[in-house]
Amino acid sequence: MGHLPKLIEDLALILIAGAATTLLFRKIKQPLVLGYIIAGLLVGPHISITPSVVDSANIKTFAEIGVIFLLFSLGLEFSFKKLVRVGGAASITAFVEIIVITILGYFVGKWMGWSTMDSLFLGGMLASSSTTIIIRAFDELGIKTKRYARIVFGVLVVEDIVVILLMVLLSTVAITKQFEGSEMMFTVVKLLFFLVLWFITGIFLLPTFLRKVKPLLDEETLLILSIGLCLSMVVIATQVGFSAELGAFIMGSILAETTSAEKVEHLFKPVKDLFGAVFFVSVGMMIEPATIVEYRWPVLWVTVLALFGKLISTTLGALLSGQPLKQSVQVGMSMAQIGEFAFIIATLGLTLGVTSDFLFPxxxxxxxxxxxxxxxxxxxxxxxxxxIVKVMPDRWVRGLNNYASSTQNIRAESNWKLLLKSYGSIAVTNGIVILALMLVSINFLMPFLNEAIENTVLRALLVLVLSLGLATPFLWALMAKRPNTLAYKELWLDKKYNRGPLLILEIARNLLGILIISVWVDRLFSTDVAILVAVPIIIVVLVVFSKRIQGFYQRIEGRFITNLNARDIALEASEDKLVRDLKSKFKPEEDISPWIAHIVDMEVSQHAAYVGKTLAQLGWRETYGINVAYIKRGDKVIYAPGRDQIILPFDRLGVIASDEQMQQFKPVFDSLQEVANGTHSIEDIVLLTIVVDEFNRLKDLSIRNSGIREQTNGLVVGIERDGKRILNPEPDTVFHWGDVVWIVGERKKIQQLNAIKQTHNLA
Known part of the structure; x- marks a missing residue:
């Protein structure tokens, strides 16, 4: 008998237990994550009445892969541009909530007598809410279309990226055991530097590569390539001192900007589900029921903190962002739970060996x-x-609502704000690329050439020429690229007030470029050589060849922008012009008028009770006060449909309504017609033959008058007569003696026609 590794036995046990609890939790409509954790508890070492996992070391490795794949999948759903589109309201809400609840978590941990590291990790665990649980609750309660739900989804997006950064900071603190402000600031700056660098490099290279090899990519190859890229970025991230989870998330977010994002996400889902299940089961294996009972009071206090602390902090953040009191309370109540990230952060603390065993349970x-x-x-x-409204003074309520109204009306940005944003973008992106090239030339290129070139001056000169040659376009952009905005032109024309500040900005960034060049040369040569020789020569080269350098930089920038917008361009190309016009006027995430109304995109079910009826017959506008802005049918869009427009299955309707109107209208929109539970499947539809004879009495009858359609629920698709075939015969075709009739219909009913002949024969 062959030897079976214990790992395979353990995986069988884990997956069977996970499948069983998944079925149970689907039945009782509870999150599957909790089911996996209970499965882990059952197969863990602390429950003796059930089989236990033996090879825990290898299962732990599988669990670590599960965390990596979960973060990679989160990155695929994330997209940096999605973060930009979230808007100020959700961003402010999320940051206020995260800062307040993290600080509260730390002090509650210290109040319970926990160590500093336990308290820090408690704050980090409380910082995120559960996207899965919130979406499931919104679906069950039918409130995904309400205005405050959009704020909640935006807050969840911001939470994801902030919690990823928190994980990196907690890892750094855990390893260095240092809490100084300067050390933390250096870690944050280093993290932001690598985030931007990876994003710029990834967007510049990866979409172009995928576009080039697209003809060679089938589903299998694309999946293997995606996983390879994910694990490669994990290796790079760990090599530069960050966590594997951050590397996986970054690669996922880069792939999210490509046109292959949806396909990769679809292909990767089974892999993520498999390893994610192993991870959450392994989480349950670490739970000791006796510990939960022993620390029941900390469980209670943390629960109270999660419920009320997140409610208050999120509500406060929503109010500060300018949301009305009612919407702010609704957002706060929705976010009051601990998300799946808490398990990942708790596992991180245990893996690093810096948190106590009780923190996890x-x-x-x-x-x-x-x-x-x-x-x-x-x-x-x-x-x-x-x-709250009943007990709060009326002037407070009016003040909060007036504050919300005033913030909603702040739309315009000043020219100086737009200009400074543009200058900041130029300085940050190009400065980071230049700094990266400098680090590569000094830390990698210079040591590599040490073995090949003995002459020190020649070696330093070669490194300088190669590295600065690559950096020249970015140096030019840092020092000379003009912001391509109308704001710059308007400010420049105002000689009296704006020319002076603009000239100061130009001088400042040129001095910054000269400083960078000086530092670069100084690392390779002496300070005197840098100031007297290298810097003047480099500046002359930049001036003399400025047009060529500018053209080269514009090509680089053009490719980057094309790659960055490739997914949006592909999406727009698949949409009708009317949809783009509509989106430019009405955005689902924004108010469209002074009313409290918004536009909601809804899909018509194939079994909807109103399918086939016109808008006039339905009378939705008169009954519920809603308006249908558009009907999207495949690639065709009907903008402002008329009263005679018919609703068909799978139509997408743009419905303009307030929350109250939508609450009344949605049950009507979701209503389904009664569908008989038939027992037939497509296997019951067959192609069979009968012969026209004295028993079935079809002779001299036409197809229409024969009753074949009614008797068999089928169609006559062919007749074979005297060796000739009549395909798709007309309904008036008359049957002759001995015709072989081909019928498509229900197997049993066609067979019943032939059974007539058999019955006569037996008689």
Whole structure:
């Protein structure tokens, strides 16, 4: 008998247990993550009545791969441009919530007598909410179309990226054991530097590469390539001192900007689900029930903190961002739970050996409780708002609503703000590329040439020429590229007030470029050589060849912008012009008027009760006060459809409505017609033959008068007569003696026609 590795036995046990709990939790409509954790508890070492995992070391490795793939998948769904589109309201809400709850978590941990590291990791675990749980609750309660739901989704996007950064900071603090402000600031700057560098490099190279090899990529190759890129970035991230999870997330977010993003996400989902299940089961294996009982009071305090701390901090953030009181309370109630990231952060602390064993079960216990309370928190958010309004002084309520109205009206940006943004973008992007080239030339190129070239001066000169040659376009952009904005031109024309500040900006960035060149040369030669020889020569080269350098830089910039916008361009190309016009006027995430109304994109079910009816017959506008802005049918868009327009299955309707109108209208839109539960499948539809004879009595009857359609639920598709075939015969075709008739229909009913002949024969 062959030897079976214990790892395979353990995987079989883990997956069977995970599948069983998944079926149970789907039945009771609870998050699958909790099911996996319970499965891990059952197969873990702390429950003796069930089989236990033996090869825990290898399972731990699989779990680490699961975390990497979960973060890679999150990056695929993330996209940096999605973060930009989130808007100020969601960003302010998220940052206020994260800062407040993280600080509260730290001080509550210290209040309970925990160590500094335990308290820090507790704050980090509380910083994120559960996207899975919130979306499931919104679906069940039918409120995904409400205005505040869009703020919640935006906050979740910001939370994802901030929690990733928190993980990196916590890892750094755990390893260095240093809490000084300067050390933390250096870590943040280093992190931001590598984030921007990886993003610029990835967007410049990866979409172009995928476009070139697209004819060679089938689904298998694309999946293998994606996983290879993910793990490669994981290796790079760990080599420069960051976590593997950050590398996976970065590669996912880079791929999210390519035209292959949806396909990669679809192909990768089974891989993510498999390894993610192993990870969450391994989380459950680390739980000791006795520890949860022993630390029941910390579980209770952390639960209370998650419920009320996140409610208050999120509501405060929403109010500060300019949201009305009711919407702010609804957002706060929706975010009051602990997300899946808590398990990842807790696992990180245990892996690094800096947190106590009890922290993990405390996080799991609090997460389980807040998971069950989330739907009720969301359901009673409006009641809480009404209660607050009753006890709050009227002038406070009016003041909050007036503040919200005033912030909503702030739309325009000053020319100076736009200009400074443009200058900042030029300085940051090009400065980071230049700094990266400098580090590569000094730390890698110089040591590489040490073995090949003995002459020190020649070696330094070669490094300088090669590295600065590559950096020349970016140096030119840093020192001379004009912001391509109308704001710059308008400010420049105002000689009296704006010329002076603009000239100061130009001089400052030229001095910055000269400083960078001086530092670069100084690392290779002496300071005197840098100031007296190298810097003047480099500046002369930049001036003399400025047009060529500018043209080369514009080509680089053009490729980067094309790659960055490739996904959006492909999406726009597939849309009708009317859709683009509509989106330019009405954006689902923004108000469209002084009313509290917004546009919601909704898909018609194939079994909708109103399919086939016109808008006039439905009377939605008269009954519910809603308006249908557009109907998207395949690639065709009907803008401002008329009363006689018919609704068909799978149409996408742009419905303009307030939250109250949508609450009344959505049950009608979601209503389905009664569909008989038939037992037939496509296998029951067959192509069979019968012969016209004295038993079936079809002779001299036409196809229309024969009743074949009614008797067989089928069609006559052919007749064979005297060796000739009549395909798709007309309904008036008359059957002759001995015709072989080909019928497509239900197997049993066609067979019944032939059974008539058999019955007569037996008789």
């Amino acid at each position: 405390v996080a799991v216990g609090a997460s389980a409780i807040t998971t069950f309370t989330t739907p009720y928190m969301i359901k009673y958010s409006e009641a809480l708002h009404n209660g």
